[in-house]
Amino acid sequence: MLSKLIRATTRRRMVHFRGGGRVIHRSVGRGPRWLSSGVHNIHSNWQESDFKIPERTVHDVLSPTLVISLPNVRHNIAEMINLCSGNVDRWRPHVKTTKMPLVWRLMMESGVRNFKCATIREARILAEVAEDEGLLADVDILVAFPLHGANLRALGDLATKLSSCKFSCLIEDSSDVGSVPSNVGYFLDINPGMDRTGRPLSELASKVDDLAHIVSEHGSSRFLGLHFYDGHSGTTHCGNERQDFLFPLYDELLDFVKQLQESGVTIPEIITSGTPSCTTALKYEGFKEAAFVHRVSPGTTVFHDYKTHEENDDLASILRPAAAVLARVVSHPSPGSLHVIAGSAGSF
Ligand SMILES: Cc1ncc(COP(=O)(O)O)c(C=O)c1O
Numbered sequence: 001m002l003s004k005l006i007r008a009t010t011r012r013r014m015v016h017f018r019g020g021g022r023v024i025h026r027s028v029g030r031g032p033r034w035l036s037s038g039v040h041n042i043h044s045n046w047q048e049s050d051f052k053i054p055e056r057t058v059h060d061v062l063s064p065t066l067v068i069s070l071p072n073v074r075h076n077i078a079e080m081i082n083l084c085s086g087n088v089d090r091w092r093p094h095v096k097t098t099k100m101p102l103v104w105r106l107m108m109e110s111g112v113r114n115f116k117c118a119t120i121r122e123a124r125i126l127a128e129v130a131e132d133e134g135l136l137a138d139v140d141i142l143v144a145f146p147l148h149g150a151n152l153r154a155l156g157d158l159a160t161k162l163s164s165c166k167f168s169c170l171i172e173d174s175s176d177v178g179s180v181p182s183n184v185g186y187f188l189d190i191n192p193g194m195d196r197t198g199r200p201l202s203e204l205a206s207k208v209d210d211l212a213h214i215v216s217e218h219g220s221s222r223f224l225g226l227h228f229y230d231g232h233s234g235t236t237h238c239g240n241e242r243q244d245f246l247f248p249l250y251d252e253l254l255d256f257v258k259q260l261q262e263s264g265v266t267i268p269e270i271i272t273s274g275t276p277s278c279t280t281a282l283k284y285e286g287f288k289e290a291a292f293v294h295r296v297s298p299g300t301t302v303f304h305d306y307k308t309h310e311e312n313d314d315l316a317s318i319l320r321p322a323a324a325v326l327a328r329v330v331s332h333p334s335p336g337s338l339h340v341i342a343g344s345a346g347s348f
Contacts, residue, residue, distance in 0.1 A: 063328040072322035077110050079318045094299030101129045114140045116297045120154045127165045137164040146170045156181030174214035187227040194232030212263035225269035234276030238312045254286050267292045275300040279314045
């Protein structure tokens with residue numbers, strides 16, 4: 001069952017090893033950055049040995065192959081929970097950067113129950129893993145996009161099929177609420193300036209009464225809170241500079257929260273942050289001991305990557321590289337050139 005699910009979520013081959021070895025790492029989805037040579041130059045506190053795939057793995061497995069270090073995955077999950085001061089309930093990991101039931105199972109074993117995903121397929125497979133673990137009724141899955149048409153209906157169908165699991169999506173405007181299936185919850189998506197999705201706070205603040213009316217008309221229990229993805233903060237330096245950039249945004253967000261609450265809306269949850277901003281968000285006092293649950297949603301922290309390592313000192317000091325692409329040199333056709341196979345074109 002497990003291997004079937006792994007195949008269903010990744011077209012690449014994947015092997016994992018349990019012996020403490022660490023692995024070569026490549027950042028996923030943030031521009032190519034190979035670290036197979038000159039590893040000793042990349043960062044003072046990463047050593048060449050951090051990237052060594054065990055000889056036996058290199059010898060035994062067909063390549064190209066995705067190699068996962070389970071000890072390092074476990075380590076990174078535990079460190080994320082530590083960052084949340086031991087309160088796993090403050091972490092809603094995005095699963096698009098891990099895409100693997102095996103890893104999702106480890107998260108569930110560590111107590112993670114709230115997840116974010118990008119596709120209906122990820123939502124379905126994640127829910128199947130939860131069902132397999134006997135956790136379906138405890139798991140909460142947000143498909144973190146505004147959905148429309150067939151996609152929205154597919155999420156409704158999934159929520160009907162796996163009815164004890166909690167599913168939700170994003171809405172951008174009160175007029176979207178009517179089309180969300182009645183068994184699916186929703187978060188109001190706010191655009192904090194990166195222009196991914198959502199409406200700016202200034203626009204939403206002028207519609208608070210309308211929002212309050214729609215929320216109560218459609219059953220307030222389906223309104224699950226606010227989604228405020230501040231992923232663009234990766235462009236600022238970490239430390240005080242990032243804090244100076246983000247805290248005023250969070251202050252604005254809390255002003256909006258206050259307005260909604262004064263209009264009678266209960267806000268169960270506020271979701272912020274991918275990897276670059278999660279440590280800053282976790283330090284923001286207004287998110288602690290609040291009337292809502294605040295959750296951060298980094299996913300890249302589970303496998304970790306070099307970009308994160310380079311741009312986030314606080315994460316670089318605690319996370320380990322946990323995923324690698326085992327590539328192969330197939331030819332050395334002329335002096336100074338190598339033909340390396342690392343992707344699907346050279347799969348077996
Ligand atoms: C809406 C949303 N939430 C969370 C994340 C996870 O962020 P990261 O990959 O930085 O961990 C992403 C990633 O793009 C995202 O789009």
